[in-house]
Amino acid sequence: MSGRKDFLSQPAPENYVAGLGRGATGFTTRSDLGPAREGPSEEQMKELLAKRAQQLGAAPPTAYGAPEKKDENDDDDERFQDPENEVGLFANGAYDRDDDEADRIYQEVDEKMDRRRKIRREARERQEREDYERNNPKIQQQFADLKRSLASVSDEDWANIPEVGDLTGKNRRTKQNLRQRFYAVPDSVIAGARDSTQFDTSVQDDGATTNGSSGDTADGTMTNFADIGAARDKVLRVRLDQAAQGSGTDSTAGSATNIDPKGYLTSLSKTELKAGEVEVGDIKRVRTLLESVIKTNPKHAPGWIAAARLEEVAGKIVAARNVIARGCEFCPKSEDAWLENIRLNDNHNAKIIAANALKVNDRSTRLWIEAMRLESDSRAKKRVLRRAIDNIPQSVAIWKEAVNLEEDPADARLLLAKATEMIPLSVELWLALARLESPENAQKVLNKARMAVPTSYEVWIAAARLQEQMGNGKVNVMKRAVQSLAQESAMLKREEWITQAEKCEEEGSILTCGAIIRETLGYGLDEDDDRKEIWMEDAKASIGRGRYETARAIFAYALRVFINKKSIWLAAADLEKNHGTKEALWQLLEKAVEACPQSEVLWMMLAKEKWQSGEMTEARRVLALAFKQNPNNEDIWLAAVKLEADNQQTDQARELLRAAREEAGTDRVWVKSVAFERQLGDDDAALDLVNQALQIYPKTDKLWMLKGQIYEAANKFPQAREAYSTGTRACPKSVPLWLLASRLEENSGAVVKARSVLDRARLAVPKNAQLWTESVRIERRANNIAQAKNLMAKALQEVPTSGLLWSESIWYLEPRTQRKPRSLEAIKKVDNDPILFVTVARIFWQERRLEKAATWFEKAILLDADLGDTWAWYYKFLAQHGTDEKREDVISKCVLNEPKHGEVWQGVAKDPRNASKGTEEILKLVVAKLE
Numbered sequence: 001m002s003g004r005k006d007f008l009s010q011p012a013p014e015n016y017v018a019g020l021g022r023g024a025t026g027f028t029t030r031s032d033l034g035p036a037r038e039g040p041s042e043e044q045m046k047e048l049l050a051k052r053a054q055q056l057g058a059a060p061p062t063a064y065g066a067p068e069k070k071d072e073n074d075d076d077d078e079r080f081q082d083p084e085n086e087v088g089l090f091a092n093g094a095y096d097r098d099d100d101e102a103d104r105i106y107q108e109v110d111e112k113m114d115r116r117r118k119i120r121r122e123a124r125e126r127q128e129r130e131d132y133e134r135n136n137p138k139i140q141q142q143f144a145d146l147k148r149s150l151a152s153v154s155d156e157d158w159a160n161i162p163e164v165g166d167l168t169g170k171n172r173r174t175k176q177n178l179r180q181r182f183y184a185v186p187d188s189v190i191a192g193a194r195d196s197t198q199f200d201t202s203v204q205d206d207g208a209t210t211n212g213s214s215g216d217t218a219d220g221t222m223t224n225f226a227d228i229g230a231a232r233d234k235v236l237r238v239r240l241d242q243a244a245q246g247s248g249t250d251s252t253a254g255s256a257t258n259i260d261p262k263g264y265l266t267s268l269s270k271t272e273l274k275a276g277e278v279e280v281g282d283i284k285r286v287r288t289l290l291e292s293v294i295k296t297n298p299k300h301a302p303g304w305i306a307a308a309r310l311e312e313v314a315g316k317i318v319a320a321r322n323v324i325a326r327g328c329e330f331c332p333k334s335e336d337a338w339l340e341n342i343r344l345n346d347n348h349n350a351k352i353i354a355a356n357a358l359k360v361n362d363r364s365t366r367l368w369i370e371a372m373r374l375e376s377d378s379r380a381k382k383r384v385l386r387r388a389i390d391n392i393p394q395s396v397a398i399w400k401e402a403v404n405l406e407e408d409p410a411d412a413r414l415l416l417a418k419a420t421e422m423i424p425l426s427v428e429l430w431l432a433l434a435r436l437e438s439p440e441n442a443q444k445v446l447n448k449a450r451m452a453v454p455t456s457y458e459v460w461i462a463a464a465r466l467q468e469q470m471g472n473g474k475v476n477v478m479k480r481a482v483q484s485l486a487q488e489s490a491m492l493k494r495e496e497w498i499t500q501a502e503k504c505e506e507e508g509s510i511l512t513c514g515a516i517i518r519e520t521l522g523y524g525l526d527e528d529d530d531r532k533e534i535w536m537e538d539a540k541a542s543i544g545r546g547r548y549e550t551a552r553a554i555f556a557y558a559l560r561v562f563i564n565k566k567s568i569w570l571a572a573a574d575l576e577k578n579h580g581t582k583e584a585l586w587q588l589l590e591k592a593v594e595a596c597p598q599s600e601v602l603w604m605m606l607a608k609e610k611w612q613s614g615e616m617t618e619a620r621r622v623l624a625l626a627f628k629q630n631p632n633n634e635d636i637w638l639a640a641v642k643l644e645a646d647n648q649q650t651d652q653a654r655e656l657l658r659a660a661r662e663e664a665g666t667d668r669v670w671v672k673s674v675a676f677e678r679q680l681g682d683d684d685a686a687l688d689l690v691n692q693a694l695q696i697y698p699k700t701d702k703l704w705m706l707k708g709q710i711y712e713a714a715n716k717f718p719q720a721r722e723a724y725s726t727g728t729r730a731c732p733k734s735v736p737l738w739l740l741a742s743r744l745e746e747n748s749g750a751v752v753k754a755r756s757v758l759d760r761a762r763l764a765v766p767k768n769a770q771l772w773t774e775s776v777r778i779e780r781r782a783n784n785i786a787q788a789k790n791l792m793a794k795a796l797q798e799v800p801t802s803g804l805l806w807s808e809s810i811w812y813l814e815p816r817t818q819r820k821p822r823s824l825e826a827i828k829k830v831d832n833d834p835i836l837f838v839t840v841a842r843i844f845w846q847e848r849r850l851e852k853a854a855t856w857f858e859k860a861i862l863l864d865a866d867l868g869d870t871w872a873w874y875y876k877f878l879a880q881h882g883t884d885e886k887r888e889d890v891i892s893k894c895v896l897n898e899p900k901h902g903e904v905w906q907g908v909a910k911d912p913r914n915a916s917k918g919t920e921e922i923l924k925l926v927v928a929k930l931e
Contacts, residue, residue, distance in 0.1 A: 145793055236820040283314045301334035308340060320344055332360045335367060342370055350374050365395045381405055393422050409436055424452040431462050439470050455490035461500060468511040475515040482519050498538055502547040510549050517553035532562055548579045566599045585609060597629040604639045611643055619643060632664040638672055667697040674706050679915040683710055701734035708740060717748055732764040739774055751782050769802035776808055789813055803833025810839055819843050834860040838873050850881050865897040868905025872926040895919045904929055
C-alpha cells in the first residue's frame with residue numbers, strides 16, 4: 001500500500017487561495033495577523049529594501065527605489081519653493097520697524113488698487129448676473145404668464161381636466177374594479193339629504209335664525225371672504241414696501257440675512273416684562289438653574305446678579321437684596337455685584353453698601369462715581385470726589401466729575417490745571433482747560449498739550465478753531481498739523497478728516513472746516529489715482545449729509561488741482577444754485593468761464609442766471625463774450641435767440657436765426673428756425689424753411705416731423721402722410737416719426753393702416769418699448785382687448801425690463817384686484833423705473849392709501865426729475881389731497897428742475913401755442929390733460 005496521501009489529505013500548496021480560478025479572493029483572520037502593532041512606514045520600507053539590495057550587490061528595486069539622502073547643506077528644500085511660505089526663509093529674521101512700514105505700504109497699495117477697480121468690478125459682476133438671470137430664467141418665471149391665465153379657467157373646465165395616472169392594462173383594470181366597488185350608505189347621510197331641502201325657523205343659542213340652506217358650516221363658523229381679501233392686500237402691501245426699500249434682490253426676494261445688532265438689542269430692551277406678566281413656572285425653572293450656577297461656582301458674580309434680578313422680576317425685592325448681599329460676600333472684588341447691590345437698596349442703605357464696597361475696591365472708578373451720586377449735597381459730593389482723586393489720581397472720569405461740580409470757572413480752571421499735570425496724556429482734559437482760558441492763555445495751553453500729546457489731531461483742530469475765534473482772516477495752523485502728524489505716523493485717513501471738517505461746520509467753525517479740507521484732501525492720493533472721481537464722490541456725500549460748506553471746500557480744492565475740468569465747475573455751480581446765494585453763483589460762474597472759455601454750457605448758464613435775475617444787459621454782454629470765445633457755436637446762437645424771443649424782440653430773434661443759418665447752419669439751427677416761425681403763426685414761412693432745410697439735411701428726422709405737423713395742422717392729411725412716409729424711409733430708426741405716422745392714420749379712421757405702420761416700425765426698430773406700447777394702445781382704443789393682451793404678452797417677452805410696458809399692462813389690461821400682484825412682479829423685473837413707480841403710486845391713490853401714494857410719487861421724482869409727467873401726476877394728487885404749502889413746494893421744485901421729457905409733457909410743451917409759457921403754466925396744462 002502506497003504511503004502517499006490522497007489528494008484531499010495533502011497539504012495545500014504555498015500561496016494557495018481556494019476558488020481563485022472562479023474569481024474568489026483570499027481573506028485574512030486574526031490569527032494570521034498576530035497581535036496589533038504599527039507596521040513600518042513607507043520611508044522605512046524603502047530604506048530596508050535598499051539595504052537588502054546593497055547586501056546582495058544589486059541595484060535597488062525600481063518599484064520602490066530608496067530616496068537619495070539629502071545633504072544637510074542642500075538649500076533645495078520644498079518649503080523654499082513656495083513664495084508665500086516664509087517660515088523657513090525668514091524664520092530667524094527680526095521683524096523691525098522697517099518691515100512694519102513696508103507691510104503697511106504694501107497694504108495701502110493693495111487697498112488703493114482694489115478701490116480703483118471696485119466700481120468697474122461691481123458693474124461687471126452686476127451685468128454678468130443680470131445676463132445670467134435673463135438667459136437662465138427660473139421655472140416659476142417661465143410659466144408666470146400661464147399661471148396668471150389659469151385665473152380665467154371656469155369651474156366646469158377644471159372639472160373636465162383628466163386625471164394623470166398610470167393607465168397601463170393591469171393598473172387600469174385594478175382602478176376600474178375599485179370604482180365598481182359598492183358600499184352601504186350610512187343612515188346619517190340619508191337623514192342629511194332629507195333635511196337639506198327643508199327650512200328650520202328655530203332660534204339658535206346666539207339668537208340667530210337657523211337656515212338649512214345657508215352657507216354656514218356644521219360647527220357654526222362662516223367663511224369671511226372680506227377678511228381674507230384684506231389679509232391678502234396686507235401681505236401684498238408689505239411685499240411692495242420691501243421691494244421699494246432697496247434695489248437689491250435680497251430684500252425683495254426675502255433672502256436677506258443681515259441683522260442690525262443695535263436695533264435688535266434695542267428692540268429686546270423694549271420687551272422687558274413686568275412682575276405680573278411672567279409665568280410662575282418659568283420663574284421657578286430659572287431659579288433652579290441659577291441656584292445650580294451659584295452653588296457650582298460661588299465666585300462667579302454674574303450668576304449672583306442674574307439671581308437677584310430674577311427675584312426682582314418676580315416681585316420679591318427683599319429676596320433680591322439678600323441674594324446680591326450674599327453675592328458681594330462671595331465676590332468682594334466684583335464692581336458689578338456691588339453696583340447691583342447699591343441699585344437694589346434705598347439711599348441710606350446704599351451709602352453704607354458703597355462705603356463697604358470702597359473698602360475692598362478703593363481703585364474702582366465706577367464705585368467712587370456711584371458713591372458721589374448717592375450724595376444729595378454738593379459739598380458731600382466734592383468730599384467724596386476728593387477722596388477718590390487721592391486714591392485714583394489717574395482717573396479722567398473722576399477729574400471730569402469734579403470739574404463739573406465746580407460752579408466758579410476759576411476753581412474749575414485750577415482743577416483742570418492740576419488734572420493735566422497728573423494726566424498729561426488726556427487730550428480731553430487739555431481741551432477742557434483751553435476752553436476755560438482766555439484766547440491768549442488757551443494758545444499756551446494748546447501748545448503744552450501739543451508737546452505732551454504729539455499724536456493728537458484734536459489739539460491741532462482746537463488750535464485752528466481758536467485761531468479762527470481770535471479773528472484771524474486765515475487759518476494756517478492745519479498745514480503745520482499735517483506735517484507734525486505725518487512725522488509721528490498719526491495721520492488720519494481722508495474720510496476721517498472730512499468727518500472732522502463736517503463736525504467743525506456743524507459747530508460753526510467754517511474757516512477751520514475749509515482749512516482741514518484744503519490741507520488734508522489730497523493726502524495719500526497720487527496722480528494716477530482717480531482723484532477727480534474720488535473728490536466728486538466726497539462732495540456728493542457731504543451734500544447728502546447737509547454739510548454744504550464742506551462740499552464747497554472740496555470743490556474749491558478740486559478746482560485748484562483740475563482748473564480746466566468742466567464737470568467740477570458744473571457740480572460746484574449746482575451746489576451754489578441749490579444751497580448758496582445768487583452773488584456766490586455769479587462769482588463762481590465768472591471764474592468758470594475764465595478757466596473754461598470754450599465751454600458753451602458755462603457761458604449759457606451764466607447768461608441764463610443773469611437773464612432770470614432781470615439783468616438783460618448783463619446777459620447780452622455775457623453772450624457777446626461767449627461769441628468771441630466760441631464763434632459759430634450753435635448753442636450760443638440759439639441761447640441768444642431764446643433771450644430775444646422771451647423778451648418779445650421778434651424781429652431781433654428772427655435776424656439772429658438768419659445769421660445763425662448762415663454762420664453755423666447746422667440742422668439744429670434750421671429746426672429752431674422752423675419752430676420759431678410756427679410759434680409766430682407763419683406756417684407758410686415755416687414750410688418754406690423746412691423744405692430748404694430738407695434739401696441740406698434729408699436725414700434729420702425732426703425736419704420731417706415738423707413738415708408733417710405743419711400739414712396736419714392745416715388739415716392737409718395726404719401731404720402729411722406723404723411727409724411721414726418719406727421721412728420713415730429716410731430715417732427708419734426714428735421712433736417719434738413712426739409714432740406720428742401711425743397716429744395720423746388712426747386719427748383718419750384707418751386703424752388697419754396704423755397697425756401696418758407700427759408693424760413696419762417694429763421691424764425697423766426692434767425691441768422698442770414705445771412702439772410696442774403704441775401698438776397695444778391702438779388695439780385698446782379700438783376696444784380689441786384680447787388682441788391688446790396678446791400684443792402685451794409678446795412685448796413683455798421681447799422687452800421685459802420696460803417700465804412703460806408694465807405700467808400700460810397693469811393699469812389698463814389687468815383687473816383691479818390683480819394690479820398689486822402684477823406691480824410687485826414688475827418691480828422685481830424692472831430696476832427703478834419712474835414710470836412704474838408712478839403707476840404703483842396711482843394704485844395706492846385709488847385705494848385711498850395717501851401716505852403710501854405720496855411716498856411712491858416722491859421716489860419717482862428722485863429717480864428722474866427730468867420726467868415732467870411724474871411732476872404732473874404728483875401735483876394732481878396734491879391738488880386733491882395736499883396742502884397749499886406742499887403744492888407750492890412741488891411747483892417751485894419743478895420750476896427749478898425744468899423737466900423736458902414725458903409723453904404728455906412733451907406734447908404740451910412743444911405745442912406752438914404754449915411756446916411763451918413758463919414751467920408752472922405747462923405743469924398745470926399737463927395736469928389738466930392727464931387721464
